[in-house]
Amino acid sequence: METLPKPPPDDPLPFARQWLAEAADTVATNPWAMALAAVSPAGQPSVRFVLLKDLSLAEGFIVFYTNYGSRKAAELDAGGRGAGAMYWPESGRQLRFEGPVERSPAAESDAYFASRPRASQLNAWASEQSRPIDSPDSMTTRLAARDAQFAESEAVPRPANWGGYRLFIEAIEFWVSGPDRFHERLRYQRPTGGVWSNAWLQP
Numbered sequence: 001m002e003t004l005p006k007p008p009p010d011d012p013l014p015f016a017r018q019w020l021a022e023a024a025d026t027v028a029t030n031p032w033a034m035a036l037a038a039v040s041p042a043g044q045p046s047v048r049f050v051l052l053k054d055l056s057l058a059e060g061f062i063v064f065y066t067n068y069g070s071r072k073a074a075e076l077d078a079g080g081r082g083a084g085a086m087y088w089p090e091s092g093r094q095l096r097f098e099g100p101v102e103r104s105p106a107a108e109s110d111a112y113f114a115s116r117p118r119a120s121q122l123n124a125w126a127s128e129q130s131r132p133i134d135s136p137d138s139m140t141t142r143l144a145a146r147d148a149q150f151a152e153s154e155a156v157p158r159p160a161n162w163g164g165y166r167l168f169i170e171a172i173e174f175w176v177s178g179p180d181r182f183h184e185r186l187r188y189q190r191p192t193g194g195v196w197s198n199a200w201l202q203p
Contacts, residue, residue: 102165
């Protein structure tokens, strides 16, 4: 049975990076899928899945990408905070993040967008994420129009309404499944740029 390290490491971020790397090696589909929670200005919570794309050890943030016109973006921009949870049933591990959120620098979003497959790039242009449409079939028409807009030999630029977010990690929790629901939980907290403290939590 897996257990968390004792004593716990002083800095949790390299340990989190290790978990992400191991998930990438063992989970067949979307190993870095993360449930992202945010709250509207009216206090209405919502959650959806995004793909975590990076964890910066030096600056202490995670990165994900989305349409800036989406509901999640409106909530993140208004509230300035987010929370993420990742769960891997194959290993019985859960990883949680909490902290302030800000948009990624444009150059960072440009670089990631350029690395995406062309079809994904065109989809970012075609979709007004979270907006109503007449039917799913209408997206095919919108995608064809964008495909015609950009010649095959032309690099597809990043649309202005699409890019990254950085969630600066103020709290991170490691969870390992145990027998009879006797799970292990280790939570770290720090003010942004400060020193980490940790505590074991009851399951």
